[in-house]
Amino acid sequence: MRIKEHFMSASHSAQKPTAGLRLHNFAVAVGDLNAMVAWYEAVLGFGVVERGRFDAVGADYAMIEQGGLRLELVSRPGHAQRPADRTAPPEHLGVLGWKALVLETDDLHATTEALAAHGVETVWADQPLNAARRSTMIRDPEGNLIHVFGPRLAVA
Structure with a gap:
């Protein structure tokens, strides 16, 4: 079944959306975590509110925030990377x-x-x-x- 057909079906329309969801952050995969943190701080005024590692995926991260918007910059150093679609x-x-x-x-x-x-x-x-x-x-x-x-x- 195609996505549109699924969501338009009578059985699906009776289901309630998941309650209590709210935005936590947007995640952006980056190649050079420290350089990108520095750029977002200097150019857009973001500040680091948390740094750490996600062991489950072998990634380092920095949670940065500005004006109520939180971005998660995340990087897997030493792994193959593909550039952003330009x-x-x-x-x-x-x-x-x-x-x-x-x-x-x-x-x-x-x-x-x-x-x-x-x-x-x-x-x-x-x-x-x-x-x-x-x-x-x-x-x-x-x-x-x-x-x-x-x-x-x-x-x-």
């Missing part, structure tokens, strides 16, 4: 899976200038997405997309 927008939407870390700022112009001052790889800067929203998109040093929305604009 398909450029808008073609990145043809690759299934998570697309980008999406943040929001009250001052997109100032944030875009600060990111440029850090020398980040910019995909686009302060660009209109539609009549109500502008954004800047960058990549972290390992190629992961980070999308920064400005405030929602009033549309006439």
Whole structure:
């Protein structure tokens, strides 16, 4: 049975969603844990709240947090790694899976200038997405997309 057919079936629609779930963090696999922690601290203002090791998968991690958002940077040193998919927008939407870390700022112009001052790889800067929203998109040093929305604009 295909996924859509399963979730549209009468037997499935009677089931209640799992109660009590809440977001803990988003996890990002990285090649160089210390370098990525330093970048997220210096460029985006995250701070380390926990470091450790997941013995079950042989990975080291750093839990970093900023503005109520928690990211888990996780790395398996000494193991084969594949780089992030670097398909450029808008073609990145043809690759299934998570697309980008999406943040929001009250001052997109100032944030875009600060990111440029850090020398980040910019995909686009302060660009209109539609009549109500502008954004800047960058990549972290390992190629992961980070999308920064400005405030929602009033549309006439």
